[in-house]
Amino acid sequence: MSVEFIGMIGTQSASETHPPRGPLIDVDYVRRFAQAHERAGFDRILIGYFSNGADGFIVASYAAFVTEKLKLMLAHRPGFVAPTVAARKLATLDQFSGGRLAVHIITGGDDGEQRKDGDFLSHDERYARTDEYVGILRRIWTADQPLDHEGRYYKFQGASSEVRPLQQPYPPIYFGGSSDAALSIAGKHADVYALWGEPLEEAGRTISRVRTSAARHGRTVRFSLSTRPVLASTEAEAWDRARSIIETVRRIRGRAMLPGSGKTPQSVGSQRLLEAAAKGKVLDERLWTEVAAATGARGNTTALVGTPQQVGSSLLKYYDLGVTTFLIRGFDPLEDAIDYGRELIPFVRDEVARREAAGVHHAAF
Numbered sequence: 001m002s003v004e005f006i007g008m009i010g011t012q013s014a015s016e017t018h019p020p021r022g023p024l025i026d027v028d029y030v031r032r033f034a035q036a037h038e039r040a041g042f043d044r045i046l047i048g049y050f051s052n053g054a055d056g057f058i059v060a061s062y063a064a065f066v067t068e069k070l071k072l073m074l075a076h077r078p079g080f081v082a083p084t085v086a087a088r089k090l091a092t093l094d095q096f097s098g099g100r101l102a103v104h105i106i107t108g109g110d111d112g113e114q115r116k117d118g119d120f121l122s123h124d125e126r127y128a129r130t131d132e133y134v135g136i137l138r139r140i141w142t143a144d145q146p147l148d149h150e151g152r153y154y155k156f157q158g159a160s161s162e163v164r165p166l167q168q169p170y171p172p173i174y175f176g177g178s179s180d181a182a183l184s185i186a187g188k189h190a191d192v193y194a195l196w197g198e199p200l201e202e203a204g205r206t207i208s209r210v211r212t213s214a215a216r217h218g219r220t221v222r223f224s225l226s227t228r229p230v231l232a233s234t235e236a237e238a239w240d241r242a243r244s245i246i247e248t249v250r251r252i253r254g255r256a257m258l259p260g261s262g263k264t265p266q267s268v269g270s271q272r273l274l275e276a277a278a279k280g281k282v283l284d285e286r287l288w289t290e291v292a293a294a295t296g297a298r299g300n301t302t303a304l305v306g307t308p309q310q311v312g313s314s315l316l317k318y319y320d321l322g323v324t325t326f327l328i329r330g331f332d333p334l335e336d337a338i339d340y341g342r343e344l345i346p347f348v349r350d351e352v353a354r355r356e357a358a359g360v361h362h363a364a365f
Contacts, residue, residue: 007328035067036334060093087141173189177269
């Protein structure tokens with residue numbers, strides 16, 4: 001199976017090592033950022049969801065407008081837009097982008113973050129709502145007559161949509177979440193299940209659990225892994241760069257963000273990354289955990305460190321487990337996206353093509 005690369009764009013230049021600078025919505029930066037991913041050979045870009053950030057639908061629309069073939073992955077949190085409305089919005093965006101849209105369902109793993117937008121449901125209730133929500137999206141996109149629905153969280157009568165997604169039956173559904181509730185729903189609804197950059201053994205166990213969940217519904221699921229490649233022309237230079245990154249993170253964030261000084265994150269995915277970090281600064285030869293430990297693992301914060309060929313070989317070990325999509329972004333976001341396109345992405349694509357030509361298949365088959 002061919003491999004897919006996803007990047008991530010923001011509306012201003014910022015990362016763990018770069019305090020935000022410039023206007024919150026820097027239109028020229030978004031244009032250059034999106035176009036850089038397209039030139040670098042990425043397949044998609046993620047437009048994230050933040051309770052205090054720009055509207056993702058509009059950012060995605062603009063990114064589609066300034067690119068030609070680059071696909072989109074729009075993060076969307078159920079609960080703040082009615083599913084009947086969201087179905088029309090997403091279908092409209094898929095039409096205007098020329099069938100380039102995917103939706104990444106983010107249920108939300110932190111109570112405080114959810115409450116900023118007025119959501120006071122508990123963790124497991126949020127996932128129950130997501131189950132109902134995504135089921136409604138799929139029904140609206142595929143129904144040939146008006147629908148009535150009366151569920152635990154939503155009720156409507158005679159719902160229909162004249163606008164349908166350009167992609168049939170609907171855009172790919174990516175799904176994130178590491179709790180038991182999340183894995184259960186992933187098996188039911190996800191086309192692609194997204195993992196953060198865990199050690200190989202833990203990633204393999206999660207993949208197995210999601211496959212088991214999907215099999216209960218007669219489905220198969222593809223897998224995505226998110227990580228932060230730190231590249232240089234030699235391995236020693238790459239680790240020098242990693243040390244510079246963690247020093248900068250600690251200087252910017254201060255002692256209050258270091259391990260043991262903050263609250264345990266509610267997100268199960270973050271907890272899993274912190275558990276991995278507690279086992280060592282470097283796991284599986286080059287999976288680097290220090291940034292996750294220093295920031296409370298609030299997001300995609302583990303990295304693979306080395307030359308493009310070394311990091312590419314590490315990505316291929318996940319490919320052997322069944323991962324066919326890699327979401328990669330750097331600590332120097334725009335510059336790293338360009339750099340990944342020079343050697344890392346071509347190396348992995350070439351190696352996957354070589355294996356396919358030789359009849360060597362990964363564990364998904």
